[in-house]
Amino acid sequence: MITLGTARAPPGETDTGRLEVGETRDGSPVRLPVAVINGAEDGETLYLQAVSDGDELNGLGVVNRVVPRLDPAELSGTVLVVGVVNYFAFQVAEHRNPIDDRKMNRGYPGNEGGTTSERIAHATFQAAKQADLILDLHQGSTSRMINETRVRCGVRHHLHGDCLELAKAFGCGHVLDIKGPDGQLARAGPEHGIPTVDPELGGCVGWDEESIRYGVEGVFNVLRHYGFLDGDIELERQVRARGFDQYGSPAGGLVRFERELGERVSTGDLLYEVTDVFGELKARVTADDDGVFWRTRRLPQVAAGEYVCSVGTNVDKY
Template sequence: MVTLGTASAAPGEVDTGRLEVGETRDGSAVGLPVAVVNGVDDGRTLYIQAASDGDELNGVGVVRRVLPRLDPAELSGTILVCGIVNYHAFQVAEHRNPIDDTKMNRAYPGDHSGTSSERIAAATFDAAISADLVLDLHQGSTSRMIDEVRVRCGSRHRLHSDCLELAKVFGCGHILDQKGPDGQLARAAPDEGVPTIDPELGGCVGWDESSIQRGVDGVFNVLTYYDFLDGRHDSRPQTRATGFEQYGSPVGGLVDLQVDLGDRVSRGETLFEVTDVFGRTKAEITADSNGIFWRARRLPQVATGEYVCSVGTNIDTY
């Protein structure tokens, strides 16, 4: 019998339930939606979670498509799922937990006696480190972004090669291999010996069908490669960036992007221009390095210093 919260499944069974993480302001219990798929045969354990940031919904879209397709009679091992991590932010369609104004993916490994976010992080961290592999499904918030997978443990980490292999198997096409900030699940779980990646499935407001499908394909790539399911998986070469440059606007105005997501850019190439409301150019921003146009803001209006776009640099094929 495998249990996650109130979900409990014997071999060959599927169950759903709730993982209790505290109470709301009116004293009602808060339970994260969880599922256990327990295969008929022994094997590894995979933990999947989504909506660590409350407005990043593509991962939820992946979960709701993957789970109905999983037949425990055909599965070796166990799959644990938390469908919505940042419960409070999800309810109000915000990025950060409004109870404590915290970005959940900076709170790991959490604290069972701490703030709302720390308690949620602690509960989901316990589930994550009980597994052999972890997929923490994200997206580029509401910005526009390519589909990519992030390896956040750092190149000197003892599990770096395992995390990088998992990212390649997931197969979004692009990998950002750069050590992440403290408090990320993909930083904290490898310290406990569990290879973990952070697929960033595009960026949108609401659903993005192509990115969701890319995530579904990625999950099944992992399931076949690591022998949860029968099938042959061929890992395709991925374009990897080990650097990441962000560009803000030196002036206020309206942004005209000069390149598209996924384009190769050269040092000195124009990334964007900023005009006033009458169309007069105020600034032209060029790339500092060769790379790939990775991410961009969605709205055209910017203030001085406001984020506009990012370029992945130090590109190779892995």
């Protein structure tokens, strides 16, 4: 019998339930939606979670489509799923937990007696620690971004190669290989000996079907590559960035992009222009380095100094 919260599944069965992680302001319990898919055959365990940030819903779209398609009779091993991690932020469609104003993915491995975010991080990390592999599904918040997978443990970590293999198996086509901030699950997992990656499934308001499709295919790629399901996948070379240039606006006005997401850029290429309300040019911004046009703001209006876009740099294929 495999359990996660109230979900209990014997071999060959699936169950859903709730994982209690705290209480609301009126004393009601906070219970996260969870699922256990316990394969008919023995094998490894995959932990999958979504909505660590309350407005990042593409991962939830992936969970919504993956769980019904997983037949435990065909599965070797176990898949543990937490469908919505950031309970409070999800309820109000905000990025950060409004109770403690914390970003959930800066609180791992968590603290059983800490803030609400730290308590949720602790409870979900206890589940994640049961796994052999971890997928933490994210997106580029509500900005526009390519579909990519992040390896956050750092190149000197002894599990760096294992995390790169996991990213390659997921197969978004682009990988950001930069050590992440303290408190990320993709940092905490490797510190506890578990290869972990952070798929960033595009960026949108609500959810995007194309990015969800990348995520669903990625999860099933991982399940096949690591022997949870029958079938082989071909590990294709990924475009990897090991640096990240962010650009702010030199002037206030309206942004007009001159590059498409995923497009290769060279040093000196025009990235965007800023005009005034009447279309008069105020600024032109060019690339500082060769790279890939990775992410942009969604709205055209900017103040001077406000974030506009990012370019992945130090690019290779692996």
